[in-house]
Amino acid sequence: MQKWIMSGLFFVACTLALVLMFTLPGKEEVAEEAKPTMPEVTLDKAAAEATVKASCISCHGDQLQGGAGPALNQVGGHLDKDALFNVITKGRKGMPAFKDQLKPEEIANVALYLSEKK
Incomplete structure (x- = not known):
């Protein structure tokens, strides 16, 4: 009887x-999820400013001078557009992720806009 139970448990395991081997994501899939790719967009400054006013000024200030969040008025000197896209999409430290609130194109436009702030 014990042999049947052990054989059954071995078969189930x-x-x-x-x-699990065929359903869990591979290293490539996990790496792609970890770093979102920025879509190609042309900078629409008016749309970017509108998005920033709607989503960012409550933490980063109306002139992006900082507040609850860090100052963004010179963030382009520290981070490039891809890094900014990644941070806005996934969030970082106390900043929430915006991947569910904004379209990737909107995030890319804001990243381009902020990358020019040096």
Whole structure:
């Protein structure tokens, strides 16, 4: 009886291992999720300013001088457009992620806009 139970448990464990092996994401998929890719957009300064006013000034100040969040009025000197896109999309430290509130094109436009602030 014990042999049947042990054989059954071994079979279940092997089956579970096979299922997990084929359903869990690979390293490439995880790496791609970890670093979002910025879509190609042309800077629309008016739209970017509108998005910044709607989403950013409550923490970063109306002139991007800082407040609850850091100053962004010279952030382009520290971060490039891809890094800014990544931070806005995924969030960082106390900053929330905006991937669910803004479209990737809107985030890319804001990243381009902020990257010019040096």
